Structure formats: structure tokens, C-alpha cells
Amino acid sequence: MKDGKALFARLNEFRKRIKVDSFTIAGVRLTFSGITEEANHFREIVNRIAKVNNKSHEVFVISAHNIDEIKLIDKISSDHECEIFGCPTKEPGGSGANSAYILALLGVDTAVAGAIGEDEDGQLLESSLRQAGVNTELLYRASHYPSGKTTTIVEESGKRLIAVSPGINNEFHALCSYEDILERASNAKIVHLSSFAGKSEIQLQEQLASEVKGKSIVSLTPGAIYSKKGLDRLNGLIKNVDLVFLYAEQLESLVNRSSAKSFLGGGGVCDFLEALYKWRGKKKHTSPLIVVVKDAFDGTMKHTTRRFLSVGVGVSELDSYMHPEELEPNVRLDMPDSTGAGDAAVAGFLVGMLNRASMESCIDAAFIMSSFASTRVGARTAYEEASGNIESLDSFSDNQSTAIKSEVNVEKNTLIRVDNN
Template sequence: MDKVLVVGSLNMDFAVYMDRRPQAGETVMARSMKLVPGGKGANQAYALGKLGANTAMIGAVGTDTFGQQMLRNLEQVSVNTDGIKKIAGVETGKAFIEIENSGQNSISVIAGANAAVDEKMVLEQEERFSQTDAVVMQLEIPVPAVIAAAKLAKAHGKTVVLDPAPARKDLPDELWAQVDITKPNETELALLTGLPTGTEEEVVTAAQALIAKGVKHVLVTLGGDGTLLVSAEQVEKFPAYKVKAVDTTAAGDCFLAAFMSRFTGENFAEAIDFGAKASAIAVTRQGAQTSIPTVEEVQNFQ
């Protein structure tokens, strides 16, 4: 897709690195902490920009230092930030991330300005929808805004992409009916559908439940086990690349952005492979946007 519009969240990540995450009531000593620009929407916009896509974003930040830093970071990779509102008196969104030695993490999010993204804010940006090829959304902003964005994108004949995270059970059918591509992992897929996803066969069945709601293509990311592409006509599995993960933060965001940066509407195999390579590189690095590779790094990845 030559032009991609991202509608979503911007968070400043407080990333804490430790041997293991604490259990309930336990105190664990951490090794270090980093402030890293994040938020699923901003991560995907940043990765799209860095990987060469003509990218714009709609969202909201506060007028605080974190908001200014988030915007500067996106602009460094040529993302158009004119659609990101700066709201006085509201804090920029924040995420608190605990990362173990294995690279696995736990994340708590304070929505802040992200909660102010509403239908009105989306509809005010209709011209941006008319000028793009695809619209990418997530669920860290209010669902009514996501539905409005999906409907507006569909009305303009654009490809509608939903990263359904953080996953929730109550997404309405009117949203699913607008979606061309959705990218859950197996845990998110189970929550979205209420169906088990413990085996590959169960993953396919759960993905087909989304197809029945109107979704055209479901990309289920399975971590080290690769990616399953499920549509009404096909089920196909694509391999992952084996690496030693140090931080899985934003790996899914990197995958989706890299996929979209190469997707023409038909070349699923090529775009999925590019996404798999990009996310394999990202998990070997710390942080969200700081982990995103360049086009050259992805092309040279073995």
C-alpha cells in the first residue's frame, strides 16, 4: 500500500527490565528502566514510516513533554502528524511494561489523551480517508471511534485493517463487517471469539468464525510457530524465523506494519514473509519504536 492512514493510540512506554516478573504480593528487583515512545497506533505508524510507506496518523496526545516527544519521533520517519490533536489539560497516554529475560512482557496502560479520540475527531479528518489506500486501526482508543473510522474507510473504498488488541469479547458485528484484514494472535483470537485456540485446527475454526462475521482475511500470528492465513477460500501457514528474543514489545505492531508496507492487495506470501523478517529483528532489540528495523536490515535478514 503506497499510502497508509493509522488511526490509534500514542503512549510513552516505561519499560522495566528484570529477570522475572513478580507474582502477587512479591517485590522483584529490576535491572533498568527506559522511556521509549510506544502505543500500538504510534508503533505501527512509526514502523510504516521507517519502512518506506507514505504514512499519516490520527490520534491524540497531551500538551506535555511526552506528547511533544511522541510527535517528534514520528516526524523523524516522515509520518504526517497533522491529524494528531494536542489536548491541553490531559496527559499523554502511558504504558508500564515489565520485561523478563525471555523477552516476554506484561503491560498496563493509562489511556490519557487516547480516550479523547471520538467519532467527531475521526469524521473531521474525512479528507485523509479519501487520500489513502488503507486504514489501520487498533483497540487502544474508544471502540466508537474505531467503528467510525472503519465505516468511513469502507465508504471511500479503502482497505480496512484491524489489529484487535487489546482484545475484547464485545466487539460489535457492525465493526467486523467492515474489516478486510485482521491480525490477532492465538490468545486474542480466543478472547474475540470465545472459542479454544490450543491447537492449529482450533485456531482455524476460531478464525473462520470471524470470516462468518464478514472479515475477508484473518492473519493469526503464532509467535515462533509462524502465521496462519485464513479466508473463505484458503488456509495457509507461513513459517517464522528463529531468533533469540530479548523483548517482544511491539513485535506484533512491527509485523503488521511491515506486512502493510509491502502488501499490494494480493501478494500475501511476500508481505507476510517481509513482516516475519521485520518482527524477528525487532524481538532481538529492546523497546517499542526503538526496535523497528530499516528496510535494508529486513531485506538483508537471513
């Protein structure tokens, strides 16, 4: 496993660069608005996590696993010819897999399930996770299909275009032992699901979510693939999850492509959240749901007037809504690639919930983890670099590292655990 002290040190350095005064795993001290007190339904779900004992893992992730080929260009536009900047990079990825990687680096006991090919790409996908400390026992391998791949085109602003070649990910349902998946999911505090391209994999996730409901907290990153199906077609899955992480445009797609559109009263994030929760009421959903809405970076954070994270909580109505205001106007931070930014946000939010943090602190953690991931090209590169040996971080002396470690250990609600050994 990587050195957690080094990662914490680099995150602390990053926190100072964006002019944040405190640090509770990225305690970005923004001014929040929308609610004045802790959302009861949010605390209810957090308390459910805290009450779950005797579990094999803190987080169990079921995800597609892909090799990301990332190419940088000047802009993404139809009928626009451009030159690729530098050499394309080849990085291990997959939405849930990226979250699992970061969670493990933060000291969270994490396991994954998925499918990889018996090829060079499959070896890279598995070794990356294992080196971070992720349990890969349920990573199934086969030779009759290649490992999944994505081609990601990133323009200078950070905007992306992603093309997916699922490969063996579409065979996960046939390769896996559902009994083993169910047992592992039932023995995890949080089961995190991310999208697959295949219909059979969605059905597997629907069945699993229904069977572990009440035993484990279930979170979902639907991505563009699931979101474009709309809420009605995803009802079998949505009704059994406790948390949903998605981008604003994906929220719009979920609502606009479903009967929830009839409840829409405006065009803002809050309006779409209200429509979603009213739709839940119509479908007679009875359990609380937390929806974390991520907004895309503009590439540099030079104009951070757009709210990056909003959170809605409720059952059949939007009971609580929270969003951060803009950052300080003098913050300047290059963010060349937003690949994996949303996955890092998921990791930050979940690790906050595992440590019984407030909703505000969970948003803080998600924001900093996400923005830090975007400082390098590739979903995991910033964390890979930051989690090397502490001696390799020339910006931190041994004394500084010791002071940071002490700060973590005395913080009552610390969100990153540092190994003293």
C-alpha cells in the same frame, strides 16, 4: 526522513544472521504448508489496493499514542519479588503509531491521527513520528489531560506484562474533527485501526470503517483491549474490516467470549480461525477477510518449534490457511524484548500488500520485521538505530551499500523502495 539505504542494509545483515538465503524485504525462505496455491480472496484484496489511485496517502493510521516505560526483570510471577535490571527505558509507542513509524521508514507515505498532551511526553511522541517521515497533521493536542503512558514489565524470556494509563487518548473522540478524519481515511489506500481504551473511540472507529468500506482497505489490530470483548460485541467493527492482526491468545479470547465458541472443534489456531469464519457466515458477512495470527516469541529463537505467523483467508468459511514451519535448528538469536514485535509484523505485511506481493512474501516480510524489532529493548529502538546515516554502519562498506541498493532497484517485486537521491 531517515536514510532508507541504511535501514535496508541493516535488515540485510540481520537476514544473514538468521541464515536466510534470499531477501525480498526480509524474504525469510521458510517452508510453508496448508495451501498449495495463492488464496483467491487474498489476491482480491491485494488487487483492490493496486486499483486505488489518486489517494493522498498509502496508509492512514488511527491509534492511541503512548509513552512506554519498559522495565526488565527476571520473571513475571505472582508474589515474586525481583530487582529491575538496569535503568527503565522511556520510549515513544502506541500500537498503530509503531506500525506507522516503521512504514514511513520503509518509504511508505503514512499519516496518523490520535491525541497527545501538551507536555514533554507529547513532544517526544510527535517528534519521533515526524523524524521518521510520518504526517502528523491530525495529531490533536490538549493540555487538560496528560499524554498516554504504558508500564511494560519484560522478563528474560521476552514475556510481557503491560499496564495502560490512557490519559488524553480517551479524549480523542472529543478533540478530533470527524470530517477531517473521514476525508483523510477516504483518501488513503489502507486505513489501519488499533485499539483505544475508551468506548467512544471504538464507536468512532466503527462509524469510520462503515463509511470508508469499499473506498479504502481497512485493517485492524484489536489488541487485548478489544479482543476481550468477544466477536459479538465487536461485530459492528469486524464486519467492515478487510484485515485483522492479532496474537493467538487474542484470537482465542475473541472466539471464546462470543457465540463463535459454538463452532469450535479443537484447540489449535486453525480451529479458532474456522470458528471465526463460521461465525461470520452466521452474521451474514459477505466480504473477504484476511486474519494474520501472530505467535509470541520465546525470547531467544533457540526453540522455534512454535509457528510464528499463520494466515487465514475466507468469507463465511476458512477457505485458505497458511503457516510457516520451524526455522533451521541451528539459528541462535537473542531477542530481549518483544515490545512492538506485533506492530512491526503489521508494517511488514502491509508493505508487502502495497507492493502486490504474494501471501507467502507478506508473511516473510512480517516475520523479519517483527523479529528484527525484538533485537532491542523498545518498540522502535532497532529501527531507530538502523535508520541512521549509512556511514555509521561499520559493518557495511560504501561498496556493499551500493550493491544492496542496486539489488533493490532491479528486483521486480521489491518491497522496500530506496531513494537514489
